[in-house]
Amino acid sequence: MGKLEQLELAAKFLEEAKGHIGKEDPIQASEKLFKVAEEALKSLSARYASEISDEATKRERWTTNLLFKAAETIAKQLGEDVRRYWNAAWTLHVEGFHEGKLDASYVARNVEDIEELLRLAEREQT
Secondary structure, eight states: OOHHHHHHHHHHHHHHHHHHHHTTOHHHHHHHHHHHHHHHHHHHHHHHOHHHHHHHHHHTSOOHHHHHHHHHHHHHHHOTHHHHHHHHHHHIIIIIIISOOOOHHHHHHTHHHHHHHHHHHHHHHO
């Protein structure tokens, strides 16, 4: 999947996440927001963490370890906010989706960070 397709998919997930928040479904909202961040990070990796992106291609999948390495590498180049955005996404993924421990208001407060990561990826696309 190319960077443009990744970002289009991420934007679709973002709208779905917002819909789930509106329906008071924090579990599905958490997972959709994580997917937004994951696709944005993969897109940024092609340019700012190419060795890691290449490793994922070679393995034919992104692992948790590769995603965290990519976030770290990208943050060194684009700023520490990237790490914060990724950590917010990971919390949503684990505590919100897998554990089901986050309420809709907590999930909603994290939308801005996930949107910022997507906007960063979109800006870097051009």
